[in-house]
Amino acid sequence: MYSCKYPHLFSPIILGGTFFRNRIFASPTGYQFTNGDGYVNDSAIAYYSRKAMGGVASVASFQCFVDGELGKGDSRHICLDRPDIDQNLVNIASGIKPYGAVASMELQHCGMFANRESVILSAESSGLAYGPVGCELDGRIIRQMDEEIIGRTIRKFAEGAAMAKKLGFGMVTLHGGHGWLLHQFLSPSVNTRKDKWGGPDIENRARLTIEICKAVRKVVGQKFPIEIRISAVDGFEGGYGIEEGVKIAKQLDGFVDLIHVSAGYHENQETFTLTHPSLFLDEGCFVPYAEEIKKHVKTHVAVVGALSEPEMMEDIIASGKADVVEVARALLCDPDFPKKARAGREDEMRKCMRCLSCFSNRVSYGRPYCAINPESGREPDMRHDIPPAIRKKVLVVGGGIGGMQAALTCASRGHEVILCEKNPRLGGVLRCEESVSFKKKLGYYLDQQERFISKAGIDARLNTEVTPLLASQIAPDVIIASPGAKPLKPDIPGIDGANVFAAQDAYVSLEKLGQNIVILGAGLVGVELGLHLIRNGRNVIIVEMLDKISDGGNFVHILGVKNEIRKRGLEIVFNTTAKEITPTEIVCETDGVEKRYKADTVVYAVGQAPIRAEAIALGECAPEFYMIGDCVQPRNMASTVGEAFIISRDLGRVF
Numbered sequence: 001m002y003s004c005k006y007p008h009l010f011s012p013i014i015l016g017g018t019f020f021r022n023r024i025f026a027s028p029t030g031y032q033f034t035n036g037d038g039y040v041n042d043s044a045i046a047y048y049s050r051k052a053m054g055g056v057a058s059v060a061s062f063q064c065f066v067d068g069e070l071g072k073g074d075s076r077h078i079c080l081d082r083p084d085i086d087q088n089l090v091n092i093a094s095g096i097k098p099y100g101a102v103a104s105m106e107l108q109h110c111g112m113f114a115n116r117e118s119v120i121l122s123a124e125s126s127g128l129a130y131g132p133v134g135c136e137l138d139g140r141i142i143r144q145m146d147e148e149i150i151g152r153t154i155r156k157f158a159e160g161a162a163m164a165k166k167l168g169f170g171m172v173t174l175h176g177g178h179g180w181l182l183h184q185f186l187s188p189s190v191n192t193r194k195d196k197w198g199g200p201d202i203e204n205r206a207r208l209t210i211e212i213c214k215a216v217r218k219v220v221g222q223k224f225p226i227e228i229r230i231s232a233v234d235g236f237e238g239g240y241g242i243e244e245g246v247k248i249a250k251q252l253d254g255f256v257d258l259i260h261v262s263a264g265y266h267e268n269q270e271t272f273t274l275t276h277p278s279l280f281l282d283e284g285c286f287v288p289y290a291e292e293i294k295k296h297v298k299t300h301v302a303v304v305g306a307l308s309e310p311e312m313m314e315d316i317i318a319s320g321k322a323d324v325v326e327v328a329r330a331l332l333c334d335p336d337f338p339k340k341a342r343a344g345r346e347d348e349m350r351k352c353m354r355c356l357s358c359f360s361n362r363v364s365y366g367r368p369y370c371a372i373n374p375e376s377g378r379e380p381d382m383r384h385d386i387p388p389a390i391r392k393k394v395l396v397v398g399g400g401i402g403g404m405q406a407a408l409t410c411a412s413r414g415h416e417v418i419l420c421e422k423n424p425r426l427g428g429v430l431r432c433e434e435s436v437s438f439k440k441k442l443g444y445y446l447d448q449q450e451r452f453i454s455k456a457g458i459d460a461r462l463n464t465e466v467t468p469l470l471a472s473q474i475a476p477d478v479i480i481a482s483p484g485a486k487p488l489k490p491d492i493p494g495i496d497g498a499n500v501f502a503a504q505d506a507y508v509s510l511e512k513l514g515q516n517i518v519i520l521g522a523g524l525v526g527v528e529l530g531l532h533l534i535r536n537g538r539n540v541i542i543v544e545m546l547d548k549i550s551d552g553g554n555f556v557h558i559l560g561v562k563n564e565i566r567k568r569g570l571e572i573v574f575n576t577t578a579k580e581i582t583p584t585e586i587v588c589e590t591d592g593v594e595k596r597y598k599a600d601t602v603v604y605a606v607g608q609a610p611i612r613a614e615a616i617a618l619g620e621c622a623p624e625f626y627m628i629g630d631c632v633q634p635r636n637m638a639s640t641v642g643e644a645f646i647i648s649r650d651l652g653r654v655f
Contacts, residue, residue: 006310008317010342013057013324015257015300017223018170020057020102020324023317024338027260027304027326028106028173028229031368032062034076039088043367046379048103049095051331055338059096060173063108064089064164066156070130070149071109071181074117080107080160086167093168104171104227105164107157111181112142113267132184132191132198150197150208153181158215165220172216172224174209174256177231178275179265182209186230186248189238202244206251213255227302228252229260232289235271242289246296253297260302260326261290269559276329277306278560279354279438284312291321302326308333308351308441310341332358332368332376347451353441356556357638363556371637372445374405374645389413389652395420395474397466397618398482400428402629402640404449406480409648411456418474419458422465426450428484432507436532471621478624478651481615482644485608485630490520494581495604503529503605514600515539518586522572523550526605527561534568541597542572543588553636608634624651 004010010022033044044062051059065072068079079085089105096103112131116138127140134144145153161172176182184190185208191198198205209228216226230252232245249259263286264275277285286305294301302324307313313325330337334350341349350373358368358376367377375382392415396407399421407419425431427446434443453460464470471479487502489495499514503525506513510533517533519526522544530540549572551558565572573590580587586599608630615631626647629640 004342005344006314006341009310009314009325011317013300015171015227016225018102018225021100022055022057022338022342023324024056024313025058025104025302025324025326026051026056026060026101026331027328028060028063028175029328029332029368030062031362032076032078033366034078036076038076038079038082039085040078040092043380045091045095046383048092049099050335050379050382052096052099052101052103054331054335055342056101056327056331058102058104058171060104060106061089061092061169063106063175064160065108065110066160067109067153070128071111071114071153071156073110073114080163081156086163089163090167097168097170102170103168104173105160105167105169106173106175107160107164108175109153109157109181111184112137113180116140131181132193144193145197153208154211154215157212158219161216161226162219165224170225172220172226173260174212174216174226174228176209176228176252177262177264178229179231179267182212183231183265185209187234188240188244189234202247202251206248210251210255213252217255225257226255227258227260228256229262229304231263231265231275232261232286232293233263235264235274236268237270239265239271242292245289246293249293249297249299249301253299256299258300258302258324259293259297260304261286261293261322262304263289270563273356273556273560273563276356276359276556277354278356278557278563279441280560280564281306281354283307283309284316287316287321290316294320294322300324304328306354308337310337310346310349329354329358332370333373347448350448351441351444353439353445355554355637356560357554357636360554360556361638364553369638369642372641374409374642378642386649387653389415391415392477392624392652393475394418394478394480394651395466395471395476395622396480396482397471397615398428398484398629398631399423399426399460399462400482400484400629401430401446401449401637402484402644403428403480403482404453405641405644406482406628406648407458407460408449408452408456409645410480410651411458413649413652415478415651417456417458418476419453419460420464420466420470421460421462424462426453426460426462429504432504433528436507436528437535438531466618468617468621471618476622479618479622479626480644480647481618481625481627481631482629483611483615483631485610485634487604488607488609490578490604490606492578492581497581497583497602499583499600500581500602500604503603506601506603507532510536513538513603516598517541517601517603518543518597518599519603519605520578521605521607522546522548522574523605523607524552524554524558524561526603527565527570527572529603529605530570531561531564531568534570540570542570543576543578543586543597544572544574545577547574610634
């Protein structure tokens with residue numbers, strides 16, 4: 001007989017008068033999917049309905065701005081007072097509800113951060129914005145909200161909530177955190193007004209938020225749930241701590257149905273990767289805040305932040321630390337994880353690595369491409385079945401992340417798959433990082449892919465290097481070559497010394513490394529290795545020829561990396577060239593001046609060279625031939641996994 005392993009997590013809850021089927025809510029992610037015109041497109045419908053399909057109890061929308069003139073961040077944002085926006089947004093709720101989830105609309109106002117785009121686009125524009133107090137920000141004069149603007153803002157939130165209910169949304173989420181308007185009013189360091197709307201008294205600073213809650217309640221009724229997201233702590237020097245977060249929650253107690261506990265200040269780089277927890281933070285890093293707040297309020301409490309383990313989620317609910325868990329990136333990584341957890345198939349759950357690839361890709365390319373889930377950001381393409389594949393014999397060369405994904409996708413399409421890897425394990429070069437403390441989820445992912453391959457009927461051949469002769473003997477219909485890349489070795493005297501290692505070798509040879517280590521290259525590989533070595537008690541200096549760290553295309557993750565650099569005291573010397581390596585030191589040059597650094601060990605992390613010739617040599621061994629991943633050009637995980645998935649998914653079509 002079936003027995004649910006997580007009975008508290010999958011117990012229903014009633015908020016207001018609304019039934020929620022479990023305690024897992026999809027929190028707002030901000031992905032709007034517009035064409036630049038402020039209206040959502042079909043991608044948004046597919047994106048949000050896919051979350052609902054996976055088994056969550058509620059799906060929150062992107063941020064909907066209640067005041068298109070004074071509250072939006074830029075012209076692309078969804079504004080609830082835009083003409084005919086109701087006919088556009090109704091499709092979001094309609095896409096969520098049929099799967100049994102409650103659709104929630106997030107209501108937002110940027111306050112003093114509104115209309116920054118206009119400053120950039122037009123020198124004549126004022127970049128009009130209002131905040132709790134007048135100030136200068138981003139080269140603009142921010143005006144203090146007077147009674148008229150405050151009244152307008154309260155009315156706009158109420159009108160937005162009324163629209164949400166009319167369009168079929170079953171809840172509204174007021175954004176009261178992360179440095180936006182309501183948080184600005186709640187913050188003692190920002191809201192220094194002298195009237196009833198601010199100052200030292202929390203009652204005054206909370207007044208605007210409470211008046212908005214009252215106005216929203218009036219238009220939606222008692223049975224319609226209202227959620228509010230707050231920052232329990234600011235998370236930066238000079239900001240408030242949990243004591244103030246508790247005071248804020250106590251003010252809101254009874255005015256809403258769910259207090260959603262988050263943290264941080266979106267517009268502060270120091271806390272950006274707190275609000276969006278980086279891989280350096282602990283799992284469930286906001287749970288202690290929620291637990292403390294719950295001691296002081298009667299209102300139900302939700303918690304968000306670095307949650308991906310169902311065991312932890314169950315404990316949070318069972319122990320009363322919170323009543324609801326909210327997840328964002330975990331659902332990008334695996335939208336089906338609620339169903340998998342409920343069915344006892346946890347080993348099949350993709351677990352978010354918190355690499356922030358999704359966020360970075362969303363900003364750069366308009367799609368939240370996940371590093372390990374190739375369907376993320378491609379939801380419209382995944383909504384419908386594609387024609388059955390003509391079965392083919394596929395040889396996949398290379399068992400790294402690209403090769404493993406290609407093999408699994410080909411097998412799922414019914415092809416006969418042979419996967420050859422020249423090393424004794426699958427996983428490729430990333431296996432060197434599987435024991436790094438802040439990359440545990442990477443090791444989990446690689447092991448999981450290996451397990452999936454063993455269950456998929458794939459003929460996996462380890463310690464097997466594919467030559468043209470072997471490929472011809474196998475006689476495949478298709479070859480997918482993914483042999484990867486190898487470390488670039490800089491041309492420096494002494495580079496072949498016994499005390500010199502490539503970065504990937506240094507990871508797995510800690511016992512061979514000295515106490516004083518110099519790393520050549522301040523890209524992500526070198527910097528993350530440096531942080532790892534410091535944690536293991538080594539003295540580390542990084543030497544970089546350029547004037548900055550290279551983010552490898554993930555400019556969001558690098559914010560968390562920079563925080564760790566400060567915390568751990570990792571020294572990086574820029575504009576510096578290595579000239580010679582000796583057994584005891586490295587000779588460098590900075591601005592024409594020679595410098596010497598003590599170095600028992602030197603590690604180079606200056607890039608990768610594609611293993612291209614070996615792949616090209618297989619090109620005439622099969623009617624169809626594809627090269628993917630680093631052997632074409634070194635790239636990040638999301639690009640490699642996505643490319644492997646798309647190419648393999650289309651194999652076997654008639655052409």
